[in-house]
Amino acid sequence: MQRASIDSRELIQRLKLEPHPEGGFFCETYRANGKVVRESEQAMRSASTAIYFLLCDGAHSSWHRIRSDEDWHFYAGDPLDVHVLDANGTLVTHRLGNALEHADAVFQAVVEGGNWFAAECHDAEGAALVGCTVAPGFEFSEFELAVPGALEARYAQHRELIERLNPKV
Template sequence: MPDTIDSHALIARLQLQPHPEGGYFRETYRADQRVMRDGSNETRAASTAIYFLLCDGAHSAWHRIRSDEVWHFYAGDPVDVHVLDASGTLHTHRLGNALVRAGTAFQAVVKAGDWFAAECRDASGAALVGCTVAPGFEFSEFALAAPGELQARYPQHQELLARLA
């Protein structure tokens, strides 16, 4: 049985805002400590964290960032995090309450540079997750996939890539 959540009440309670890739979010942590990326003179926060809510049929569109991202499940319906690695292999991590749902995990890792997208397993569902990024997330290092870009590169995954574009 799913952990039913009132997504509209949660948006107000957690002060969530629409996210450019879909869903709602709010940054909850940005480390004061700064780190320098290898091969760069720019510094970044050592780590950042957000709440991220998927509801009302929204999904997280295909995108990538330059840092590792750890997804954490908090409440609601299971979430599939689809990851395309550098070789074009598709991995799907199912987040959910692992204490009561077989085949789910509380956390999943997306490696820096991999393309990924996420959706509630049930399109009518809602789920609250969190994402921790290290080095910290910066919108300047965020890239949404251009329309058709991934389908042309990975035709074996065309249906999923198009559906979550």
């Protein structure tokens, strides 16, 4: 399989990407002016937000979760695996990539709010530019990085994958 080459350094500069706490690089590109109320807590949020997100140089997106649904969109580069753990311990991996070139890839994948998830380039040497749209909009106050050891204890059947994609301490 031929690698889809992208110039990560150029993209970081051109798109004004900054390091993300979960790993990789990001830049918020949209925050809706419209507001919605999250019924479960009566919190006002932007209706939607969007970012560019780049994984490269062997970096991964560490296990984390947010309260809102997050729709991942593939833009360029190599396929990216988005691993999702639901409350029952079911693991689903979405291969995000150019579905015209990779039969096992999809252009979009949704992670439901509250689920733990992490991402990595399918080829560790690869680079992938994706977008993430969150609704209701993303707030860092709702961002939770996994505590090393906690997910492994809860989902022992996925220990190896969880440990590999844990936050760097």
